[in-house]
Amino acid sequence: MSTAGPFDPSAYGAFRFDSFSVDESASAVDFTFTLVPREGADASPSSFTERIGFSAPADGVTPDWAAARDILPLLGAVLGLSYYKAAAPPVYEVAVDGLAAEGAAFLEQALRHGLAEFAYRAGLPALLETAVTVTGVPAAPRASVDLKGERLARPLAPVGGGKDSVVTVESLRLAGLDVTQFSVNPNAIMRRVAEAAGLPFVTATRTLDPALFELNTAGALNGHVPVTAMNSLIALAQARLLGLGPVVMSNENSAAEPTLVWDGEPVNHQWSKSLEAEQLLAGAIEAQTGERGAYFSLLRPFTELRIAGKFARTERYDDAIVSCNRAFRLSGAEPGWCGECAKCQFVFLALSPFMSRDRLVGIIGTDMFAKPELADGFASLLGLDAHKPFECVGEEAESTVAMSLAARSPEWWDSAVVKALVERAPELLDGDPAMERSLFADRAATPVPSIYAEARDLLDSGVPL
Structure with missing residues (x-):
C-alpha cells in the first residue's frame, strides 16, 4: 500500500482483524488487518499483513500445528494493536473464528492499559475506550487440565x-529442567547471551507490514505498544509447535508500578509485564488451549533490586549482557551499552550495591556515577523533581534504596553522582531499614507448578549461580 497524501486518523471508524493463514511449508503464519473508514469519510481502507516465522522442529520431527493453531486467534488480535494505533478508532472488530471470551477480555485491557502510554504521549484526551466486537465464531468453552508430564519439565x-532472563535461565538450569531459550527477531546481544548460557536457542521472526511505516510518515498516530504481550504469545505458539512446555517469563514485581497517574488513571510503560497483565493473559491462554500453567513469570515475586543481587552471583554473562534501550532498536542492535540512557542508569544503580566498582564498570564500560551530567537522570529514577522515565526501570523506592546503599558504601560514596544526590536528599545517608526489608521480601505472584516453585526458591537459597 502506498499513501497518496496525508493520513487523517479521524477518518477511520473501526479496525478489523480479518484473518490468519498458516504456511506450513515456510513454518509461518500471516495475519491480515484493515483500518475501516467512517461512513462518508474521504478515505480508503488501509490493509496490512504481518508475518510471524517460527522455528521448525529439528531431526525431522513433525511440527504440532494443531496445538499451535489454538493460540493464533489471540496472537493475531494482540499483534493488531501495532496497526490499530495508526488511527485508534472507537471499534476493534475480531472477524476471525476461535477467540475465547477471555481472549477478548484481555484485548480490551490491552487497548486501555497496554496503550495507555501511547494515548498519553500522543496527546489523546484520555485512555482509550475502544469497543471490542467479536463477529467471528468464538472458541467453545473447554475444560482445563494442568500442564504435566514430560512437557512440564521442558520450559x-x-x-x-x-x-x-539470565537469572531465570540459570535458576531453571539449577532446578534440573530441560531449558530451551527463545527470542523474537534476535539481535547480536540476545544471541551472545544465549551462547553464554550454552543451552538450546530457538527463534521466531516478526515482519511488520511496510505499509505501517508509510502511514507513520504520512501522519498516522504512533507510539508504545505492549510488546511483551505480543512476544509472549509468539513464544506460546512456538512452544506448542515444538511440543515444549510452559513459557517462563522473567517479569518482575516492580513492573506493576505506574510510570505516572494521568487524570486519576495509571499509565504504566511496563503494563504488559505487570502481574495484572500476566494473570489476564494466563487466563486467556488457558481458555484458548485448555492447559493451566502454560504461561507465568518465574521472577514475579521479586523486585528488580533483588534480582540484581541474584545476577551478581554469576560472572558468566558479564561480557554478554546489555540492557541499553539505545542498543535495542527495531532495525537492529549494537552489542554495547551507551552508558547514558535511563535504562543504563537504572541497571548501573541496581547492580551497584552488589558489585565492586571494577566489576560493574567492566560490565557497563564506563563509571556512570562519575559523570555529574547524569545526576538529573538518576534523580528522576528516585522520583526527585520528576516522574520516573518511560522506560523498563524499577520502582522509585528501589532506586532510592540502591542510591542510599551506594551513599553508605566506601565503594561509591565519593562518586560525583552519589554526592550530588545526597545534597538533594540528605536522608539517603540515613537509609530506611523497613523499606530495604520490604524490597527483599516475596511479593504477590501467579501460582506455578511445584517444580518451578523449587526453581524460585533457588533464587533465595544462597546457591551461587
Whole structure:
C-alpha cells in the first residue's frame, strides 16, 4: 500500500482483524488487518499483513500445528494493536473464528492499559475506550487440565539480553529442567547471551507490514505498544509447535508500578509485564488451549533490586549482557551499552550495591556515577523533581534504596553522582531499614507448578549461580 497524501486518523471508524493463514511449508503464519473508514469519510481502507516465522522442529520431527493453531486467534488480535494505533478508532472488530471470551477480555485491557502510554504521549484526551466486537465464531468453552508430564519439565524461556532472563535461565538450569531459550527477531546481544548460557536457542521472526511505516510518515498516530504481550504469545505458539512446555517469563514485581497517574488513571510503560497483565493473559491462554500453567513469570515475586543481587552471583554473562534501550532498536542492535540512557542508569544503580566498582564498570564500560551530567537522570529514577522515565526501570523506592546503599558504601560514596544526590536528599545517608526489608521480601505472584516453585526458591537459597 502506498499513501497518496496525508493520513487523517479521524477518518477511520473501526479496525478489523480479518484473518490468519498458516504456511506450513515456510513454518509461518500471516495475519491480515484493515483500518475501516467512517461512513462518508474521504478515505480508503488501509490493509496490512504481518508475518510471524517460527522455528521448525529439528531431526525431522513433525511440527504440532494443531496445538499451535489454538493460540493464533489471540496472537493475531494482540499483534493488531501495532496497526490499530495508526488511527485508534472507537471499534476493534475480531472477524476471525476461535477467540475465547477471555481472549477478548484481555484485548480490551490491552487497548486501555497496554496503550495507555501511547494515548498519553500522543496527546489523546484520555485512555482509550475502544469497543471490542467479536463477529467471528468464538472458541467453545473447554475444560482445563494442568500442564504435566514430560512437557512440564521442558520450559521455553524468552531471553532479552539482560540480567533478568539470565537469572531465570540459570535458576531453571539449577532446578534440573530441560531449558530451551527463545527470542523474537534476535539481535547480536540476545544471541551472545544465549551462547553464554550454552543451552538450546530457538527463534521466531516478526515482519511488520511496510505499509505501517508509510502511514507513520504520512501522519498516522504512533507510539508504545505492549510488546511483551505480543512476544509472549509468539513464544506460546512456538512452544506448542515444538511440543515444549510452559513459557517462563522473567517479569518482575516492580513492573506493576505506574510510570505516572494521568487524570486519576495509571499509565504504566511496563503494563504488559505487570502481574495484572500476566494473570489476564494466563487466563486467556488457558481458555484458548485448555492447559493451566502454560504461561507465568518465574521472577514475579521479586523486585528488580533483588534480582540484581541474584545476577551478581554469576560472572558468566558479564561480557554478554546489555540492557541499553539505545542498543535495542527495531532495525537492529549494537552489542554495547551507551552508558547514558535511563535504562543504563537504572541497571548501573541496581547492580551497584552488589558489585565492586571494577566489576560493574567492566560490565557497563564506563563509571556512570562519575559523570555529574547524569545526576538529573538518576534523580528522576528516585522520583526527585520528576516522574520516573518511560522506560523498563524499577520502582522509585528501589532506586532510592540502591542510591542510599551506594551513599553508605566506601565503594561509591565519593562518586560525583552519589554526592550530588545526597545534597538533594540528605536522608539517603540515613537509609530506611523497613523499606530495604520490604524490597527483599516475596511479593504477590501467579501460582506455578511445584517444580518451578523449587526453581524460585533457588533464587533465595544462597546457591551461587
